[in-house]
Amino acid sequence: MEQNILTIFLALFALQFVIEFGLNELNLRQLAASTASKAIPEAFHGKIAPEDYAKSVEYTATNGGFHRWSEIYGSAILLVVLLSGLLGVVDQWASSSALSRYGQGIIFCGAVAAIFTLTGLPTELYSTFGIEAKFGFNKTTIGLYFTDKLKGLVLSLVIGVPFLLVVLCLMDIMGWSWWLWAFAFISVFQLLMIVIFPTLIAPWFNKFEPLKEGELRERILALAEQIGFQTSGIYSMDGSKRSAHSNAYFTGIGKAKRVVLFDTLIEQMTTTQGLAVLAHEMGHYKMKHILRMLLVQTAFLFGGLYILSLLVAYPPFFAAFGLAPSNHGALVLFTLVSGPFTFYLAPLMNRLSRKHEYEADRFAAITLRDGKPMEEALINLTVKNLSNLTPHPWYSAYHYSHPTSVERINAIRQVTATEQAVA
Ligand SMILES: [Zn+2]
Numbered sequence: 001m002e003q004n005i006l007t008i009f010l011a012l013f014a015l016q017f018v019i020e021f022g023l024n025e026l027n028l029r030q031l032a033a034s035t036a037s038k039a040i041p042e043a044f045h046g047k048i049a050p051e052d053y054a055k056s057v058e059y060t061a062t063n064g065g066f067h068r069w070s071e072i073y074g075s076a077i078l079l080v081v082l083l084s085g086l087l088g089v090v091d092q093w094a095s096s097s098a099l100s101r102y103g104q105g106i107i108f109c110g111a112v113a114a115i116f117t118l119t120g121l122p123t124e125l126y127s128t129f130g131i132e133a134k135f136g137f138n139k140t141t142i143g144l145y146f147t148d149k150l151k152g153l154v155l156s157l158v159i160g161v162p163f164l165l166v167v168l169c170l171m172d173i174m175g176w177s178w179w180l181w182a183f184a185f186i187s188v189f190q191l192l193m194i195v196i197f198p199t200l201i202a203p204w205f206n207k208f209e210p211l212k213e214g215e216l217r218e219r220i221l222a223l224a225e226q227i228g229f230q231t232s233g234i235y236s237m238d239g240s241k242r243s244a245h246s247n248a249y250f251t252g253i254g255k256a257k258r259v260v261l262f263d264t265l266i267e268q269m270t271t272t273q274g275l276a277v278l279a280h281e282m283g284h285y286k287m288k289h290i291l292r293m294l295l296v297q298t299a300f301l302f303g304g305l306y307i308l309s310l311l312v313a314y315p316p317f318f319a320a321f322g323l324a325p326s327n328h329g330a331l332v333l334f335t336l337v338s339g340p341f342t343f344y345l346a347p348l349m350n351r352l353s354r355k356h357e358y359e360a361d362r363f364a365a366i367t368l369r370d371g372k373p374m375e376e377a378l379i380n381l382t383v384k385n386l387s388n389l390t391p392h393p394w395y396s397a398y399h400y401s402h403p404t405s406v407e408r409i410n411a412i413r414q415v416t417a418t419e420q421a422v423a
Helices: 002-036 050-083 088-093 101-134 142-173 173-207 214-227 263-269 271-285 289-311 316-321 327-337 346-367 372-384 393-399 404-423
Strands: 208-210 233-235 248-251 258-264
Touching: 002 316, 002 393, 050 088, 050 101, 050 327, 088 101, 088 327, 101 142, 101 258, 101 327, 101 346, 142 173, 142 327, 173 289, 214 271, 214 346, 233 263, 248 271, 248 289, 258 263, 258 271, 263 271, 263 372, 271 289, 271 346, 271 372, 289 327, 289 346, 316 327, 346 372, 346 393, 346 404, 372 404
Parallel strands: 233 258
Antiparallel strands: 208 233, 248 258
16 A cells, blocks of 8 residues: 555656656747847837846756756655655654653654755755845855854744644643634744744834835825724835845734835835825735635645545555654645645646735726826836846646736736726
């Protein structure tokens, strides 16, 4: 039986690898083809300098080329961990400690997490200090990089360990219905994190300040009033501490909701463009996008825990990967082998996310009674971030959580056209 499990896993793993690798190749080929034909999309005509376009092509090509190797490397590491019997060795080592059963389980999970964190360092370091630095984006120092890692470790200890302990206890004492209890617990925990993250955790990594006095602030306050958004939730963040990439996001629920504009974005945009970005973020709030995403994730969680409840009682699942049955072993194994199965959900989630982006863009265009500022903001963001102007449609459909700038600009123009027709 365990032989069958292993065969199914390896077949799906290979399929996932071929799809991911193939999509990246398609994307690189598309890039080469559009560069050769100098096919700059119409929306960007006269908006992007030839040297910026050339730089964006080089940036995309460099990242795509590196992705080939990081994909092979990451897959190899996962296979080695799963198939070499390493998990069994780590489990025996953890079980030999004098700790309680729960303590041993936590040690095991921590050791496996450490293996992936350490083996993931080379690709992460090269991406940050090699590629991002080469294109002038990286502002992180080695010191800051490792301080961030250390803070991440502290968070894992303070939040991750107690969380794991509760889940392991529920699995141990609740009998067959443990997964329903775990579902309730994790759902509440997720809600709590949505509140805690923007207010307590993110400020540990970045400085959040109310927007500075000035025209942008004045106009934002007026807009927020019009929309009915509490202005105490609008912040600027020192993103420039780590990277020159610019961004904005909406997060949190209830009183903890926030719109965050990176200082890099505020610096590079005109007041009108900045206002459009803010209107877009408030669109996410108005249309309850965070809540909708959360509901979908909760449904996935329910399904995932149910499947885990079946696997934990099925010894061949453990035997296939050289592990003795245990609750902590099931948690880790499930996390490691689920990739080739959940891989197909990612494009669906991205599709939903892209739908939300279109809705927020539409909201911004209608609220400002003009689509131009949002269009210009998008062009500005795309050019400054050296984003790929012409991704392969399959690649973007699969990987992009946001529609491409060209797709968004076309949609905004359509909104403007219909609105004018109605008026
Ligand atoms: Zn958005």
